[in-house]
Amino acid sequence: MSMDTKRIVTASINGAEISVMADNRMSLLEMLRDAAGLTGTKEGCMTGDCGACSVMMNGRVVDSCLVMAAEAEGAEIETVEGIADGKNLHPLQRKFLEHAALQCGICTPGFLVSAKALLEKNPDPSDAETRYWLAGNLCRCTGYQQIIDAVRDAAAEMRSSAK
Amino acid sequence: MKQIRIDAPEFRTVGESLPRIDAVEKLTGRAAFAEDIQPGGPILHGAVLRSPHAHARLTHLDVSQAEAMPGVRAVITAADFPDLRFGKYLRDERYMAREGGTVLYVGDRVAAVAADTLETAREAVKAIEAVYEPLEPIVDCLRALEADAPLLHPDLDGYEVVALAAPAGGNCCSENMLERGDVEAGFAESHRVFEQVYTTEMIHQAYMEPHGCLAIHNPDESYTIWSSTQTTFWLRNAVAEVMGISQNRVRLVPTEIGGGFGGKISLIDEAAAAILAGKSGMPVRMVMRRSEDFMATEPRSGFHIAIKTGVSEDMRLVARTMEVVLDSGAFARGGVLMSASIPQFAEGPYAIPNLRVHVRCMYTNKAAAAAMRAPGGPQTNFALESETERIAEAMGWDAVEFRRRNLMPQDYKNLAGVTLQCVNAIETLDAALEASGYDPNQVRPGAAGPGTAGSGAVRSKTVRGRGLGMGNWNVGGFPSGAVIKMNDDGSASIISGVVDLTGVNTTLAQILAEVLHLPMGRVTIRTLDSESAPPATISAGSQALKSMGGAVYKAANHVRQQLFEEAVESLDATPERMELADGQVRVAGAPERTVSVTQLLAQASMKQGPIVGYGSTGAFSRMPSFACHVADVEVDTETGQVKLLRYVAVQDCGIAINPAICDGQVQGGAAQGIGMALSEGFKYDARGNPSTAGFLDYKIPSALDLPNIETVLVEKPAVDGPFGAKGIGEPPNVPPPAAIANAIYNAVGVRIASLPITPEKVRAALREAPREKEAGQTG
Numbered sequence: 044m045s046m047d048t049k050r051i052v053t054a055s056i057n058g059a060e061i062s063v064m065a066d067n068r069m070s071l072l073e074m075l076r077d078a079a080g081l082t083g084t085k086e087g088c089m090t091g092d093c094g095a096c097s098v099m100m101n102g103r104v105v106d107s108c109l110v111m112a113a114e115a116e117g118a119e120i121e122t123v124e125g126i127a128d129g130k131n132l133h134p135l136q137r138k139f140l141e142h143a144a145l146q147c148g149i150c151t152p153g154f155l156v157s158a159k160a161l162l163e164k165n166p167d168p169s170d171a172e173t174r175y176w177l178a179g180n181l182c183r184c185t186g187y188q189q190i191i192d193a194v195r196d197a198a199a200e201m202r203s204s205a206k
Numbered sequence: 207m208k209q210i211r212i213d214a215p216e217f218r219t220v221g222e223s224l225p226r227i228d229a230v231e232k233l234t235g236r237a238a239f240a241e242d243i244q245p246g247g248p249i250l251h252g253a254v255l256r257s258p259h260a261h262a263r264l265t266h267l268d269v270s271q272a273e274a275m276p277g278v279r280a281v282i283t284a285a286d287f288p289d290l291r292f293g294k295y296l297r298d299e300r301y302m303a304r305e306g307g308t309v310l311y312v313g314d315r316v317a318a319v320a321a322d323t324l325e326t327a328r329e330a331v332k333a334i335e336a337v338y339e340p341l342e343p344i345v346d347c348l349r350a351l352e353a354d355a356p357l358l359h360p361d362l363d364g365y366e367v368v369a370l371a372a373p374a375g376g377n378c379c380s381e382n383m384l385e386r387g388d389v390e391a392g393f394a395e396s397h398r399v400f401e402q403v404y405t406t407e408m409i410h411q412a413y414m415e416p417h418g419c420l421a422i423h424n425p426d427e428s429y430t431i432w433s434s435t436q437t438t439f440w441l442r443n444a445v446a447e448v449m450g451i452s453q454n455r456v457r458l459v460p461t462e463i464g465g466g467f468g469g470k471i472s473l474i475d476e477a478a479a480a481i482l483a484g485k486s487g488m489p490v491r492m493v494m495r496r497s498e499d500f501m502a503t504e505p506r507s508g509f510h511i512a513i514k515t516g517v518s519e520d521m522r523l524v525a526r527t528m529e530v531v532l533d534s535g536a537f538a539r540g541g542v543l544m545s546a547s548i549p550q551f552a553e554g555p556y557a558i559p560n561l562r563v564h565v566r567c568m569y570t571n572k573a574a575a576a577a578m579r580a581p582g583g584p585q586t587n588f589a590l591e592s593e594t595e596r597i598a599e600a601m602g603w604d605a606v607e608f609r610r611r612n613l614m615p616q617d618y619k620n621l622a623g624v625t626l627q628c629v630n631a632i633e634t635l636d637a638a639l640e641a642s643g644y645d646p647n648q649v650r651p652g653a654a655g656p657g658t659a660g661s662g663a664v665r666s667k668t669v670r671g672r673g674l675g676m677g678n679w680n681v682g683g684f685p686s687g688a689v690i691k692m693n694d695d696g697s698a699s700i701i702s703g704v705v706d707l708t709g710v711n712t713t714l715a716q717i718l719a720e721v722l723h724l725p726m727g728r729v730t731i732r733t734l735d736s737e738s739a740p741p742a743t744i745s746a747g748s749q750a751l752k753s754m755g756g757a758v759y760k761a762a763n764h765v766r767q768q769l770f771e772e773a774v775e776s777l778d779a780t781p782e783r784m785e786l787a788d789g790q791v792r793v794a795g796a797p798e799r800t801v802s803v804t805q806l807l808a809q810a811s812m813k814q815g816p817i818v819g820y821g822s823t824g825a826f827s828r829m830p831s832f833a834c835h836v837a838d839v840e841v842d843t844e845t846g847q848v849k850l851l852r853y854v855a856v857q858d859c860g861i862a863i864n865p866a867i868c869d870g871q872v873q874g875g876a877a878q879g880i881g882m883a884l885s886e887g888f889k890y891d892a893r894g895n896p897s898t899a900g901f902l903d904y905k906i907p908s909a910l911d912l913p914n915i916e917t918v919l920v921e922k923p924a925v926d927g928p929f930g931a932k933g934i935g936e937p938p939n940v941p942p943p944a945a946i947a948n949a950i951y952n953a954v955g956v957r958i959a960s961l962p963i964t965p966e967k968v969r970a971a972l973r974e975a976p977r978e979k980e981a982g983q984t985g
Binding site: 066068076081082083084085086087088089090092093095122123124126127132136139140141143145146147148149150151152155170173174175177178179180181182183184185186187188189190191 | 235906908
């Protein structure tokens with residue numbers, strides 16, 4: 044048990060620079076939840092199978108349960124807490140609300156993060172492209188249809204407001 | 207979503223697809239689930255030592271090494287609990303295995319640790335010395351029936367029955383049978399008799415939030431426990447029972463719950479967390495790892511169903527027997543509930559004069575089964591509706607007409623002796639035929655034509671098919687009480703003890719807003735803990751809306767009545783002539799005679815005290831909600847792969863108080879049923895080791911596996927629910943396996959009688975098919 048060396052990890056989380064004392068074995072998920080107090084990111088499996096812990100790291104979606112906290116040194120992290128602009132919901136959040144695209148809500152933060160990444164890459168995804176992109180996020184409540192509809196509707200709104 | 211409204215009245219707030227009132231909290235990451243609760247100050251983390259054996263004697267247990275580890279604050283074993291067996295239906299369960307006693311499944315609780323970090327707690331669990339003497343396990347529920355099978359509960363005869371259970375000796379923790387008419391005479395007079403065996407696998411609820419809780423031992427010797435549970439009160443009772451303390455000493459606080467589907471009803475690790483908190487003097491959090499959650503919670507049991515059906519020449523169901531053996535796992539939890547309730551709905555949507563349903567609920571060395579969504583429904587319906595199509599084809603009948611002739615009529619007295627009301631079977635079937643464009647003449651193997659064949663080098667042939675499944679779930683329920691607190695400005699708050707699992711809080715608020723004619727912004731609902739809210743039912747079995755919704759409806763009317771009585775003097779009119787609108791009580795037909803609600807509230811308060819509304823619902827008997835689903839599939843005859851192309855789900859739902867929430871229930875229920883049909887099965891090896899304890903091996907549908915699910919709500923007011931609502935969480939989960947099995951048969955002419963219908967099974971059946979056909983001709 045000589046493994047418990049710790050280090051300070053500094054990362055930009057939702058635009059704010061945060062330093063935490065991280066155990067070498069700490070995951071990025073634990074760093075966000077336990078050290079930074081950002082509990083919006085959820086633990087669903089700790090094996091990278093469910094996507095509930097999805098966050099953006101340097102512009103890419105990652106399962107934060109599979110990333111070590113130490114790897115986040117100097118990284119830009121975006122979590123569900125950073126999606127809304129203050130009190131103004133992001134179009135994705137509004138469309139999730141309008142389309143009843145959430146039920147229990149435990150998978151919702153991961154879906155929002157993944158969907159936001161999709162729309163940054165592809166502002167006009169088809170139904171099939173949206174399903175393919177979100178296949179790594181599991182939802183047990185909705186059957187996905189409302190989620191797919193919400194994402195594509197948000198995309199349409201974001202395209203028209205960008206014009 | 208389409209809505210078909212039959213004699214459905216219009217309301218103000220009821221019937222609106224309003225967004226869930228908790229949506230913004232959940233969309234911004236602020237909603238606090240069990241793993242998010244922060245009591246303030248340092249907390250400990252708990253971990254459980256679980257049996258690695260399916261069946262073994264615990265011969266030696268020594269926790270001293272774990273106790274001595276730095277950072278370990280408490281270690282508990284059976285010795286820290288009263289020496290008792292507990293259970294909701296049958297007192298057969300030990301919370302922790304005793305030295306010298308047995309462990310009954312891989313995951314059975316042996317000891318638990320609380321430590322400063324989760325890492326330390328898990329290390330300490332490994333340091334506990336537990337020695338086992340392995341015993342022969344029972345993995346198959348049919349094996350449990352055999353005379354030479356090991357007895358998992360040798361003291362079964364001495365166990366106390368609490369409710370429903372009817373232990374029958376051996377490994378049978380409950381045996382239930384209901385019978386009507388004379389089935390033997392019915393078979394004798396039948397034109398033809400059909401027999402078949404269907405099997406279904408154990409299914410895990412696979413909610414995305416693992417079980418979690420946090421417990422505090424308070425200075426007054428009470429405990430506060432936060433848990434992601436479907437039932438504040440049943441769980442509170444179980445904790446108190448296992449700890450041997452009175453119920454007022456357990457304050458059970460329900461957190462936001464990340465899905466339940468029947469898997470968060472029983473006591474899991476909450477009592478361990480409480481005892482650890484008591485022993486350490488610090489708050490203790492316990493969150494299950496996903497693998498732990500898969501193996502040590504309470505999945506849906508697998509069924510073995512032998513079904514025998516006699517039909518007349520004129521398409522009538524004359525006689526039927528269903529012999530069900532169900533796998534209860536290590537204890538008599540939801541298995542007993544199913545065993546006792548299956549005979550109450552296993553006739554399905556059909557009227558059958560001679561009928562016998564016999565269920566045996568068997569102990570095995572697996573996780574104790576619970577009552578997952580529509581307990582017993584999808585399993586029995588798979589057999590029923592596969593048989594409907596199989597019989598129709600053999601007889602050369604139109605299967606839709608065959609169904610139509612046998613659907614139960616209004617006021618049908620079912621096998622349990624209940625006169626069923628709001629029997630909307632025909633309306634539901636018709637809506638499904640219409641929505642899907644179903645043509646019974648096209649439903650012959652291969653009639654739907656070839657699919658889009660695989661391209662290029664892949665020598666693959668795809669065939670399309672379509673299948674229909676008709677089912678029902680009969681919603682009954684337990685009591686609830688609701689309090690409505692009127693605020694001085696006329697706004698209102700509901701105090702509820704029912705957990706908001708499916709959006710029910712939004713619909714409850716809509717009911718209150720409707721009765722008191724308030725805008726939604728002036729209505730609040732709070733889900734409170736077991737010490738603060740009136741007793742309430744479980745959020746399960748589609749009953750929360752009928753039970754708590756009925757209570758809220760009555761409580762709101764209680765407020766209304768008190769306001770009217772207070773207005774008698776000011777308005778010089780009797781309450782019968784009054785109406786409530788826009789914050790005013792007025793006399794019908796005399797709009798100038800009004801008095802404000804705020805004035806009445808103030809007046810009443812000064813005279814006899816604040817106006818508070820109370821309403822309650824007693825237990826109610828099971829009334830049916832029907833569902834009819836149509837699946838379009840494409841089967842690859844080389845690989846056996848089944849792809850869903852289109853899915854139509856029609857739901858008889860009474861008045862939809864919030865259609866969007868109903869739609870969500872139908873979509874999600876269908877999706878879970880599709881998973882059960884095609885990919886899900888919680889498996890054990892021959893030694894009883896779980897082999898699918900993760901999402902990689904236990905395959906729930908992803909967004910790629912599902913088509914657009916087209917939903918139709920058939921809204922015909924029910925007589926027993928608030929504003930004519932029915933409970934609809936369960937029924938959409940019932941028809942998918944049969945609808946999909948029928949579609950696969952329609953495509954490729956093979957009938958798969960065991961779930962899930964994996965590519966391996968389809969491919970094997972296609973290779974067997976010619977022989978099967980010959981056998982069929984001689985038989």
